[in-house]
Amino acid sequence: MGIKVDRRDFKKTFQGDFEIMMSPVKARLLIASLLGLACASTGFSASRFATVDMARVLRDWVEVKKVAAWLQKQKEEYQEVIDEKQTRVKRINEELQDPQIPNAKKEQLDRQKRQLLGELQDKFQELRVKLAEMEKREFDRLKDRIYEEIDRLVARRSLEMVFEKQWIYFPRNAVDITDELLQTLDRRTGPPPSGNRPPSGPRPHGN
Secondary structure (H helix, E strand, O other), rough: OOOOOOHHOOOOOHHHHHHHHOHHHHHHHHHHHHHHHHHOOOOOHHHEEEEEEEHHHHHOOHHHHHHHHHHHHHHEEEEEEHHHHHHHHHHHHHHOOOOOOOOHHHHHHHHHHHHHHHHHHHHHHHHHHHHHHHHHHHHHHHHHHHHHHHHHHHHHOOOOOOEEEHHHHOOOOEEOOHHHHHHHHHHHOOOOOOOOOOOOOOOOOOO
């Protein structure tokens, strides 16, 4: 029997992963929301409070879509490597089903199969680690960009607090800066520094 590698390991939705990885951003905004509610009664003007729809930022920001597409391409290429090795194992299994196969040939095929299964497992683990590292690097980069742009908007507008929109209902006339944040993020989106650019290097080897 060959090792069955779940294709979903390499084809999970980036958006879902990103929602999980971006939870520190939402947590930071939630803390601001709670602090803002505590401070609202002290006389701060509602116009100095703002909200951000983070779910919309993650959905609509052009850079997130670019990174998602690049990561998906990497996952598909890595899956091809795994599929190729599984196909080779399947062929050996089919040969071993032949009742007329000589013992010497059967032993040779068994050795090849064990070697391929070991290589398959090692390659799967190697590629999974690589994907995790790439995703974390991109998640961190995008998270830092969002933090930076929110900080700039806070300074430019002299805001006291910025809330995660889904977690705040007061003050009612707090300004929603989601559109402005998205415009600023997209305006500043360009070729990232070479050290952060999603590499377009060679496809992974099947060996």
